[in-house]
Amino acid sequence: MATALHADDRGAHLHRPRSAQVSAAPVFATWTERHQVALYLMTIGIGIALGFVRPDTHQIEIAINPAIAALLFVTFLGVPFAELARGFRDVRFLAALLVLNFVVVPVVAFGLSRFVAHHDALLLGVLLVLLTPCIDYVIVFAAAAGGAHERLLAAAPLLMVLQLLLLPLYLLIIAGPTATESVEPGPFVEALVLLILIPLGAAALTQWVARRTRAVAVMSTRAQHAMVPLMMAVLFIVVASQTPKIASDPQPLASLVPIYVAFLAIMAILGVVTARVAQLDAPRGRALVFSGATRNSLVVLPLALALPVDLRLAAAVIVTQTLVELLAMPVYVRLVPRLLPV
Numbered sequence: 001m002a003t004a005l006h007a008d009d010r011g012a013h014l015h016r017p018r019s020a021q022v023s024a025a026p027v028f029a030t031w032t033e034r035h036q037v038a039l040y041l042m043t044i045g046i047g048i049a050l051g052f053v054r055p056d057t058h059q060i061e062i063a064i065n066p067a068i069a070a071l072l073f074v075t076f077l078g079v080p081f082a083e084l085a086r087g088f089r090d091v092r093f094l095a096a097l098l099v100l101n102f103v104v105v106p107v108v109a110f111g112l113s114r115f116v117a118h119h120d121a122l123l124l125g126v127l128l129v130l131l132t133p134c135i136d137y138v139i140v141f142a143a144a145a146g147g148a149h150e151r152l153l154a155a156a157p158l159l160m161v162l163q164l165l166l167l168p169l170y171l172l173i174i175a176g177p178t179a180t181e182s183v184e185p186g187p188f189v190e191a192l193v194l195l196i197l198i199p200l201g202a203a204a205l206t207q208w209v210a211r212r213t214r215a216v217a218v219m220s221t222r223a224q225h226a227m228v229p230l231m232m233a234v235l236f237i238v239v240a241s242q243t244p245k246i247a248s249d250p251q252p253l254a255s256l257v258p259i260y261v262a263f264l265a266i267m268a269i270l271g272v273v274t275a276r277v278a279q280l281d282a283p284r285g286r287a288l289v290f291s292g293a294t295r296n297s298l299v300v301l302p303l304a305l306a307l308p309v310d311l312r313l314a315a316a317v318i319v320t321q322t323l324v325e326l327l328a329m330p331v332y333v334r335l336v337p338r339l340l341p342v
Contacts, residue, residue, distance in 0.1 A: 029225035036140060036228045040326055043232040044239050051243020061241040064234075065302050069199050071230045072160075072299070074223055075136050076203035079153055093151055093288070096278035100292045101133040101159065102166060104270055110174050112259050120179045121310070122252060124171070125317025128304055130263060131170050132163045134294035137231060141294065145333045146342075147286035157200055163296065164192045187306035195299060234298055235322075242319040249313070253320045260324040267293040268332070272339045285340040293332065297322040 032039060088094060109130040116122035135156040143149035168188060171180050210217040246253055271292040275285030297318045304315040 026225065029228070032228040033140075036231070037144075037330060039228065039232055040137075040235055043235045044323065044326065047236045047239030048243050050236075050240040052247060054240075055244040055247075060237055061305065063237050064241065064305070065194065067230070067234045067237050068298055068302070069195055071136060071227075071234050072195060073199035073203055074227050074230055075139075075156065076200050077206060077220060078139075078224055078227075079156055079203065080150075081204050081207055088154070090151060090284075092278050093148075093280060093284045094155060096274050096280060096288055097151075097155055097159070097291055098162070100271060100274045100288060102162065104274065105133070105267070105292060106131060106170055106174070108263065108266055108270070109170075112263055113174060115259055116256070119252065120175075121307075121313035122256065122317055123175055123179055124183070124307070124311060125304060125314030126256065126259065126321075127171055127174055128167070128300045128314060129295050129297050129318045129321045131167055132296035132300050133159050133291055134296045135160050136296075136298065138290050138294040141329045141333055142287045142290040145286050145290065145336045146283060147290055147336070148283040149287060151284060152287050152291055157196075159291075160196050160200075160296075160299070161192075164188060164196065167300075182308045182311060184306070187303050190306075191299070191302055195302065235326075238298060238301060238319060238322070242316050245313065245316040246320065252313070253316055256317060256320050257324055260321050261328070264293055264325070264328050264332070268335065268339065275340060282337075282340045282342045286336050289336050289340065290332065294325060294329075295321060297325070 109127060112130070113123055113126050116126055135152075139149045139152050139156075142152055168183075168185065171183065206216065206220055210220045268289060271289030272285070274292070275288045278288075280288060301315060301318050304318050305312070307314055
């Protein structure tokens with residue numbers, strides 16, 4: 001994503017004095033993008049440390065929704081809305097993406113969730129996170145593995161809207177009415193409006209104005225430079241706020257680690273199979289594998305936080321998946337190109 005974001009920026013600076021070409025923002029953005037995996041892991045470590053030192057995290061938890069909304073606004077700001085129709089013309093990739101995430105993944109999630117079917121909070125947390133495909137840092141990791149990350153970026157709004165619309169239905173089918181009777185529709189509607197529709201509309205409007213106003217265009221470019229710091233902020237807030245819950249009762253959460261590892265392993269295989277059945281080339285196939293494996297933990301976390309008190313452990317279940325996934329992504333970056341060579 002860094003290459004795509006800064007290609008135009010470099011061209012715009014070719015005829016300026018050398019001193020003007022090296023501005024602080026692009027240099028800093030390039031550095032953070034180059035070291036983002038290490039920065040994310042460092043941020044998680046700091047968040048865990050703060051969670052142990054300061055167990056009263058209510059004030060930190062309040063910042064989760066605004067931080068996620070800001071992150072998604074910047075993510076959507078990178079979506080080429082003017083060329084969105086062109087991205088949807090790749091019917092083969094889009095069909096494979098939707099089948100993998102909304103047909104194959106629910107079957108896998110159903111099978112793995114049987115191991116925690118006896119515990120409503122664990123069951124809901126596992127299903128909330130496994131049924132929702134990632135739309136933010138998946139782009140980064142897919143790009144690092146040589147995947148067609150721009151296809152994922154173009155499909156991000158569609159994936160986001162579909163998962164929130166289908167999630168209540170999947171929860172009812174897989175978890176059953178008994179486990180979901182305490183789940184109110186309000187948080188889903190609120191998440192759709194506050195975390196998706198508003199950031200999506202604001203990003204589309206910003207792009208429209210940026211094509212007509214230089215000042216807004218500059219602001220838009222600088223906002224995209226903030227992607228990595230914003231992701232770090234979200235990870236810090238989420239991990240720091242949920243660590244006390246994880247630490248207070250680690251045993252049931254530790255039992256989830258094999259489930260999440262198994263999901264990553266299974267989806268690597270099924271992602272490759274789907275890519276080959278769809279006859280995708282290596283870049284698109286790699287992007288597909290990453291989309292099937294990475295989950296939207298940061299966006300569904302507010303849904304878990306809105307659950308009744310007896311189900312609040314679901315939030316810690318989701319954060320546990322985030323930790324497992326981010327630790328596994330460097331392995332994926334090396335493994336997927338070998339599974340789908342050029």
